[in-house]
Amino acid sequence: AQKVTQAQTEISVVEKEDVTLDCVYETRDTTYYLFWYKQPPSGELVFLIRRNSFDEQNEISGRYSWNFQKSTSSFNFTITASQVVDSAVYFCALSEAATGTYKYIFGTGTRLKVLA
Amino acid sequence: EAQVTQNPRYLITVTGKKLTVTCSQNMNHEYMSWYRQDPGLGLRQIYYSMNVEVTDKGDVPEGYKVSRKEKRNFPLILESPSPNQTSLYFCASTKTARPSNEQFFGPGTRLTVL
Numbered sequence: 362a363q364k365v366t367q368a369q370t371e372i373s374v375v376e377k378e379d380v381t382l383d384c385v386y387e388t389r390d391t392t393y394y395l396f397w398y399k400q401p402p403s404g405e406l407v408f409l410i411r412r413n414s415f416d417e418q419n420e421i422s423g424r425y426s427w428n429f430q431k432s433t434s435s436f437n438f439t440i441t442a443s444q445v446v447d448s449a450v451y452f453c454a455l456s457e458a459a460t461g462t463y464k465y466i467f468g469t470g471t472r473l474k475v476l477a
Numbered sequence: 478e479a480q481v482t483q484n485p486r487y488l489i490t491v492t493g494k495k496l497t498v499t500c501s502q503n504m505n506h507e508y509m510s511w512y513r514q515d516p517g518l519g520l521r522q523i524y525y526s527m528n529v530e531v532t533d534k535g536d537v538p539e540g541y542k543v544s545r546k547e548k549r550n551f552p553l554i555l556e557s558p559s560p561n562q563t564s565l566y567f568c569a570s571t572k573t574a575r576p577s578n579e580q581f582f583g584p585g586t587r588l589t590v591l
Contacts, residue, residue: 364558367519370517377582386503390582393560393576394576395578396579398580404565404584404585405582405584406520406567406569406580406582406587408580411577411579447570449554452520454520456576456577457576458576460573463574463575464522464535464536465510465522465576465580466520466522466524466536467520467521468517468519469517469518469519470519470520
């Protein structure tokens with residue numbers, strides 16, 4: 362069965378520190394997709410990144426980077442030089458389409474607090 | 478402006494009083510979905526729809542109904558709400574019915590059932 366685990370419930374860092382948010386997933390399918398979404402204090406959900414199961418290249422976008430490792434079933438998210446505006450709840454999600462229909466499975470989220 | 482809208486944004490109701498939360502998207506998206514967000518549980522999918530007249534259960538469908546008569550609308554119906562359905566609800570849509578698509582979320586509906 363699909364499962365996404367975000368073991369870190371809440372993380373607090375001081376501004377300019379680097380922080381890594383962990384995401385571990387379970388799936389029986391060979392074709393699947395992983396996502397990260399951000400939910401700032403205002404409440405909306407914002408898409409950050411998508412990665413498919415065949416692409417293990419790491420990705421960097423400004424201060425954000427993502428490390429996908431199939432060997433450990435992990436898709437971790439690192440924020441370099443964190444800023445107060447990074448304070449949010451971050452969700453990792455998984456989707457697969459083994460049967461022609463598909464569902465999204467979200468992790469329980471990690472609340473990041475960046476202190477000035 | 479491309480968007481997903483939900484109404485109402487806030488609702489306080491009483492046990493057993495039927496209610497509908499509307500969801501509409503103006504992007505001609507095929508796939509639509511409802512989630513509930515609860516502390517410590519993250520986002521859980523209630524129902525989803527691959528296209529018009531095609532709906533299926535997510536992980537927590539009990540106590541909810543949906544319909545997809547038009548491509549743009551995907552209402553969530555609580556026939557007899559109970560206090561354990563107090564939650565923050567999000568509607569979402571994706572361009573096509575493929576698992577590779579990112580979801581566009583509505584602003585959320587905060588429901589309290591007394």
